[in-house]
Amino acid sequence: MNLRGVGVSPGVGHGPSYVLSVSVPEPPEGAAYAGEAEQEKERAMTALTQVAGELEARGNRAGGEAEEILKAQALMAEDPGVVVKVRSLIDRGLAAPRAVFEAFTKYRDVLAGSGGYLGERAADLNDIRDRVIAVLYGQAMPALPASPAEPYVLVARDLAPADTALLSRAQVAAFVTEEGGPTSHTAILARAMGVPAVVACPGAIGIPHGVRVMVDGTSGEVSVEPAQAHVAEAVGVASARQAALSAARGPGRTADGQPVPLYANVGSPADLDAALAAEAEGVGLYRTEFLYLDRTRPPSPEEQRRAYRQALEAFPGGKICVRTLDSGADKPLAFLPVPAEPNPALGERGLRLFRRYPEVMAAQLDALAAVAEEGLQVMAPMVATTQDAAWFVRACRDRGLPSAGVMIEIPAAALRARDLLAHADFVSVGTNDLSQYAFAADRQLGAVSALQDPWQPALLDLVAMTAQAATRAGKPCAVCGEAAADPVMACVLAGLGVGSLSMAPSSLAAVRAGLAAHSLDQCRTAARAAQAQPTAADARAAARAHLPGLARLGL
Amino acid sequence: MGERKVTVAAEVGLHARPAATFVQRAKQAPMEITVAKPNGEGPVNGKSILAVMALDVRQGETVVISAEGEGSEEVLDELAAIAAAP
Incomplete structure (x- = not known):
């Protein structure tokens, strides 16, 4: 049996399974108590205090990151809001376990409704709640085996x-x-x-x-x-x-020394550390949506400037390519309402939304201009035509931004890359959306996901066409989509004439090692072989056949 | 009533460690402590980590911390320093 989830900590581990099933039953709705209200409240408070004390004690023993998390949880167990709610529910006749259940559930729902970071904290509250209820029922929480024969x-x-804090690799x-x-x-x-x-x-x-x-x-x-x-x-x-990956260090280049700078895709300032740790040479795609999501008003100029400056400071002298806000009907923002659309992917997304709200674009470009230094690049998403490109580039030039580019995500833009490059200083191919639009296949739809394959020969053609136009114009062409993260594809992209690659920090090591194992000529041969094939599977196999170094690396 | 207006500098906003440190300090104070956003969200109880988290103060946002009574100026100074710490 094979299952698949999301890998969040790399490496391979194996051993016997230990299934932790904590099941604290939900106290029955309307459960009442027999004695005095004051006594019932006392019972509830004692349980809350006991759990808070246990969490704090575990934190003290664990130390480090776990200590901070557990101490925050101890505060939640004795939160005055929870205490007041529990007391008033008991006054209304509910037994302590049910009152605790309802009080925590109320707060959990508030946090869960916020989504993201706060949403994940909701799970913390469930755990604290269950621990308190277990204490009230006199039920022991399961303990994990401390010194197993085998991990x-x-x-x-x-x-x-509280479960994981005291665990070790042993x-x-x-x-x-x-x-x-x-x-x-x-x-x-x-x-x-x-x-x-x-x-x-x-x-x-x-x-x-x-x-x-x-x-x-x-x-x-x-x-x-x-x-x-x-x-x-x-x-x-x-x-x-x-071992192979950790041996490949330094800037991205082919075996014969052709530089292929490797950049990181970054979704918020918090990702910058991972990018630095993975030895990225800069940021090839700085998504700025984090500044705008879950907001009722646009971010302030100071807040924007701080976020951009943080990236520039993280990579002194390096390149930071900022993508302006990429929002639309599929990820609507409260302060940028767009009428409901039957096909959000084909609607007022990206740069198109700036046509409706030019003041939001102006504010973002102003903030970027205020912190601009040599390495700063700015690019617009969802550019379809030469007019789009000219409009955006003009807005950047007016503010003195040093480098203005456009993303190539729409087939029309790839076909006419030459015209777009008459205005733009560079292009960056977003392979995910380019696939979606070239194959008329919704990215969100599992049923058509086979068409989302970057090895589709038609997609390779569109990338090749864009790279050629850039070479002729003497301007850079980058790829910042998922495709760049595959070491085989990375070699092919270099062979097609793509000058730099940007990807999730976790993929950088494999791509760096893959490129370093092949000459630019090998990459070109592999690219030609892939482009000559009629199907995606054939294209990948043909490319691999010309890239012998990948197998040696275990890639 | 004493007030401090501070911009939250921590990357995680007033969540996680900064929120816990803030609430731990607030809980030691004898008087009521409240936290609000200048746009009118709140005020919430500064001794309640859940209320502070639910206020969802992000990096770069400003909050108003209020307290009243003997020793409140000192408490406010400390809380403001915690909220403004990077």
Whole structure:
């Protein structure tokens, strides 16, 4: 049996499964108590205090990041808002366990409604609530085996910091959770421990207790009862790959020294650390949506300037390519209303939205101009025509921005890259949207996902056409889509004439190693071979056949 | 009533560690402490980590911290320093 989730802490781990099933029953609705209200309140308060004390004590023992998380949770257990709510529910006749349940559920719903970081904190409240109820019922919370004969793969619906804080690598080979996201505590602590982890893995809690499980925290694959040979191979490949990847250092270049700068895609200032740690040479795609999402008003100029300056300071002298706000009917913003659209992907997205709200573009470009230095590039998403490009580039020039470019995401823009480049200083290909629009296949739709394959020969043609136009114009062409993160494709893109690549920081090492193992000529030959094929699968196979260094690297 | 207006500098906003440190300090104070956004959101109880988190103060946003009574100026100075710390 194989399951798949989201790999959030890299590496391969295997061992017997330990399925943590904490089930604290929901106290029945309307449950009442027999004695005095004051006594019932006292019982509830004692339980809240006890849980807060336990969380704090575990934090003190764990130290580090876990200590901070657990101390914050201890504060939540004794939160005055919760205390008042519990007391008033008991006054209204509810028994302590039910009152605790309802009080925490109320706050959890508030946090869950906010989504994102706050949404993930909602799981913390469930855990605290269950611990308090367990105390009230006199039920013991399960304890994890402290010194197992062999490290186990810890499987759970979701893990609370209180569960994981005191674990070590001697106990746990890997984590698998049914829920959680990349910023869940499981992910954070697993990375800090250096233990592979897969979260958001449907079916995980169906894994039987005690069976052997192998977890690939890079690919997100979870194999239940894998063949022994398969385990040996995966562990061998993972360690060989790790060794090969960590050997490739420095700026991106081919074996014969052709520079192919490798940049990071960054979604918020918090990602800059990961980009630096992965030795990115700069930021090839700085998404700015984080400044605008979940807001009722646009971000202030100071806030914008601070966020842009942070990136420039993280890479002194390096390139930072900022993409202006890419929003639309599929991710609407409260302060930029767009009428409902039957096809949001084809609607007022990206630069088109700036036509409706030019003041938002003006504010963003002003903030960028205020912090501009040599390495700053600014580019617009969803550019379809030469007029679009000219309009945006003019707005940047008027403010003295040093470099203004456009994204190539719409086939019309790729076909006419030459005309766009008459205005723009550079182009950057967004392969995901370019696929979506070239193949008329919705990115969100699983049924047509095969068409989202960057190896589709038609997509390779569009990228090649764009790169050629840029070469003739003497201007740079970058690729900042998912495609750049695949080391095989990265070589092909270099062979097609793409000058720089930008990707998730976690992919940089593999791409750097892949490029360093081949000459520019090999990359060109592989690119030609791929373009000559009629199908995506053939294109990939043909490219691989000309890139022998990848297999040596275990890629 | 004493007030401090501060811009939150921490990358995570008034969440996680900054929120916990803030609430821990506020809880030691004898008087009521409130936190509000200048746009009118709040005020919320500064001793409630859940209320402070739900106010959802992001990096670069300004908050108004208020307290009244003996020693409140000192408490406000400390809380303002916590909220403004990077």
